[in-house]
Amino acid sequence: MGQTINGVLRRHGLILAFLVFLGGVAFNAPSFLTPGNILDVLRQVSITGVMALGVTFVVLTGRLDLSVGSLLTLLTVIVVDQHNFAGPFPAIVMTLLAGLAVGAVNGLLVGFIGLNALIVTLAMLSFLQGLVLFYSGGANVNVANAQETWFAVFGRGDFLGIPVPVILFLVAAIIAGLVLQFTSFGRRVYGVGGNETASIFSGIDARWTVFWTYVVSGFTTGLAAIIMGSRVMGAQNTIGQGYELTVLAGVILGGTSLLGGSGSIWRTVIGISMLGFIQNGLLLLGFPYYVQWLVTWAVIIIAVWIDLGAKRGRIFA
Amino acid sequence: MDDVILKVEGITKTFPGVKALDDVSFDIRRGEVHALVGENGAGKSTLMKALAGLHKPDQGQIIYQGAPTEVTGPLDARQKGILLIHQELSLSPELSVAENIYLGAWPTNRFGVLKKRELRRNASAALQALGCGFGPDVRVGTLSVAMQQMVEIARAEAFRANVVIFDEPTASLTDTEKEQLFHTIRGLKARGVGIVYISHKMDEIFDITDRITVLRDGKVQGTVETAATDLNQVTRMMIGRTLDAYFVKAKAEFGEEVLRVDGLSKQGLFRDVSFSVREGEVLGLYGLVGAGRSEVVETVFGVRKADGGKITWKGGEIDLPTPRQSIDMGMALVPESRKEQGLVLMMGGRENTSLPHLRLFSELSIMNRSRELATFEKYRSALSIKTTGPDQAVSQLSGGNQQKFVLAKWLCADPKLIILDEPTRGIDVGSKSAIHELIADLAEQGLAVIVISSEMPEVLGVSHRVLTMSEGAIVAEFEGDDMTEENLIDAVSHHRGEAAA
Amino acid sequence: MSSVTDRRTGSPLHNLLNLLLRNHIWVFLALTVVVFSLASPYFLTINNVGNILTQGAFIGILAIGMTMVMIDGEIDLSVGAILALASALAIGLQDHMGVWPAVFLGLMSGAALGFVNGTLVALSGMHSFIVTLGGLIGIRGLVFVYSGENALMVQDFSYTEIPEIYLGPISLTAILFFVLALFFQWVLSSTRHGRETYAVGDNIEAAHDAGINVKRHKIINFTICGTLAAICGILLSMRLGTAEPNAGKIWELWTIIAVVLGGTRLQGGFGSMWMTIGGVLTLAVLRNGLRLLNTPNYVELMVMGGVLVLALALDKLLNHKEDR
Known part of the structure; x- marks a missing residue:
């Protein structure tokens, strides 16, 4: 019996701790667990959440994508600017295509040429920052007719009382989850991440698999940029700065391994939502916003350590 | 019998499910090359690791220089004068020859600054004793495999080793390099070092060794004088049936x-x-x-x-x-290394089985889980694989059951x-x-x-x-x-x- | 022994080629210098060279610590945040306790955080990428907790004059960078700790088997990295006279870029301060030169990205020819 409790604590200790945290905040700030606030939190996490879905694909193959933050900036600038220039629909199409293209370049360099993913996506981060400045000329862009465009629906709309970005996030998460769990592509992603050599011996072309995960990551960042552009109705040159780290933190917090092969979409959804609720809860308790970073630090270390310790069977390496 | 430098008495080592060493005894004399032979899995490497302190035996003892000795690790072994030369060399390519010879045991002053002159002098002496054609300052990464092996052997000189264990030393050597290695081994032998020589290559064993100990299924089948035996006898002892x-x-x-x-x-x-x-x-x-x-x-x-x-x-x-x-x-290939090439260890049997044939197990890219399960069940019973279920990670299975999943994954597509x-x-x-x-x-x-x-x-x-x-x-x-x-x-x-x- | 061929005793030309192959960044640096001096008459003036060195020195000091950690096969993403904390403490505390104690505490904060990073990596077995990614987020939080959202201003302006010592055109900051780089090159090449760094980075199990205390070793290197980040932060606070809570943001990325550009490998076991100095200077020359040519700053960012991928591809290419 004692052992079962121990096992439960080990396996779900983090979620239990999180529930305790939720309870504690709710006790002190009654507005915390109201439907309105929960929807607010979800609305806030929807952008990082959508990005994290694609990044999860990349991380599952044992690789990284640090370029998503800069890509978000670029794509938000594009969607807002093109909205003024070409109208909402072409803007959306162009944004998604640009996202796919950047993902394809990352995928080419990492998957086919075999360069180190960390450095390649870091270089892409720098390159895209330059591209943003080149595109915008350093100026902020704003949607001219923010009050009347139907484009507002992605970031600001409601459907049956649920914010549209939340619906988009959840639908995208379900699709991504289904793809990973139930399609042959998903199986290849887990295969390549779990054991690349064995996958190659099984006739899987690891290069293409890796390539496509980066394309997925570019696409989900495009989706996030549409939500972002619609919500802000404008874009600064730094709008996505640091998002790559928040997204990665959410993925890691969910328990997806950076070594690849283990993790899932629902874990990412939980990880990224936990970050959102921690942030919101601390604000409701009256802490300044930056305290959440300290808590995030502690939570990441503890979560990954517990996960690792449980797999290893002992706490210390 | 005082020329026996190291003696193993009744060593037993059990791993979960396997008795890797079963009451193994043998001895090494000074100035002798002693072959250790056996099929794969006979227990050679386990025995060798026990000698180097990498495995702690369950029973039995090692008598070294006449006294019972416990070897706690490779470092301890090296300090005691027992040196293990792995098939995969344990060298750092960025460090010099001298630094590699004394890896981790560099002479330093009390601030941790290397005494380079002393290091070079000692290393030079060791290299010269072996007759190596390269100096102590060369970066090891620029040396050929044979020369790198010489660097490891130079440790035997540097640490005044009494026992040197070679594990498949000729695996990646050319024939000339092999002759040079044998020359070196004979030199060590002449200086009274006891040498354990592990190899699959029978011609080498008859060429260089003095005695042969045959292991099979973790047991010693016997020790024979090399001069008094022949290939047939040794092979029969190895195969044993x-x-x-x-x-x-x-x-x-x-x-x-x-x-x-x-x-x-x-x-x-x-x-x-x-x-x-x-x-x-x-x-x-x-x-x-x-x-x-x-x-x-x-x-x-x-x-x-x-x-x-x-x-x-x-x-x-x-x-x-x-x-x-x-x-x-x-075509189907059941590869040599089950864990590295054959299976995705964190996946279950079901997913591993369908991995090479994702197209056969899916319609429009959507996996057909019931077909996967049916195939899994079919091979689970046909090959009598012991697993708790289709999604139990294959890493938790025994080697035999893992191998059966590798077979299943290739057989299921006819x-x-x-x-x-x-x-x-x-x-x-x-x-x-x-x-x-x-x-x-x-x-x-x-x-x-x-x-x-x-x-x-x-x-x-x-x-x-x-x-x-x-x-x-x-x-x-x-x-x-x-x-x-x-x-x-x-x-x-x-x-x-x-x-x- | 006649057939034991020793590839070392090649011709001098061969040796030189080998050296350049290992330090190809210096060839690239020379090329960029030539190109920019042809393109702009101001580039190779004494003043500008001094500028380049000072500008490069900040990332350079971070890069020294990063090189130590990377040869170990680890990474430290938290250096930018540590830099900000040290800078904030050095300025914020000096009103209470005087300049030098404040600077000392700033340094200690870097050492302590580096120690924490190293200890977490060594004890938990987590990859340093995760540990220091957490640190990058959390330590920035610490900075904000300490200084709030506003920049701290120095009260006593003599503080900003401390680094205003020049040796010809070379600032104290630049001198410090070179002295530290040379010191740590010496550590790498001539001390037990330095040699351990290569052994651990190349083959951690062999290092452990050879009796190297791998955990303690890694903790030391992370502590060095944190301390150097703090030194960088303090120099920055002296130069600016203020400590911004957002100081050093994404500098960790620039630092990694400089080190990788130099040729030190992320997988560990390979690298040197010579390479890092080359990488740091190349980065500084590129940034400075592009600005001199009045290129818009987006070109700089795009060139950096391109150069980095190129450096990686080049290393992959040369890497296959060299050694194993």
């Missing part, structure tokens, strides 16, 4: 030719390899570790790219296949040709004979089968025809009554002798 008794051979009814390979070559790995295999035929590919067997079949399968040669599949020529094409044509590379390595006896029976079954169902093994009885027991490989070339082919141990050993060692001469 008469042939044919445990093996079922498929009926020799052959159909059409399935695969033909002509003049396949790959720079540095193998050259001009030609063979063919027919439906219903079991073709054995025998050779020692490092002969290039795995490389040949991996090239045929498409994991490696050939430099030249022709592959013909069912009469049609194919060029540079990819694994995907090979699988789709009906291949025309199945290549088995060391199919029974490191698995228990029960699973072994099950796999041997399966090979016969498959051939009788009309599959073409290629079996690679370094276990001679296995090759002889299951095959209709045997090719022997040595140093990247096929050196002989045996059929029918010619398929005897003596012939195989002859073919492999004779060829080596010729090449060396």
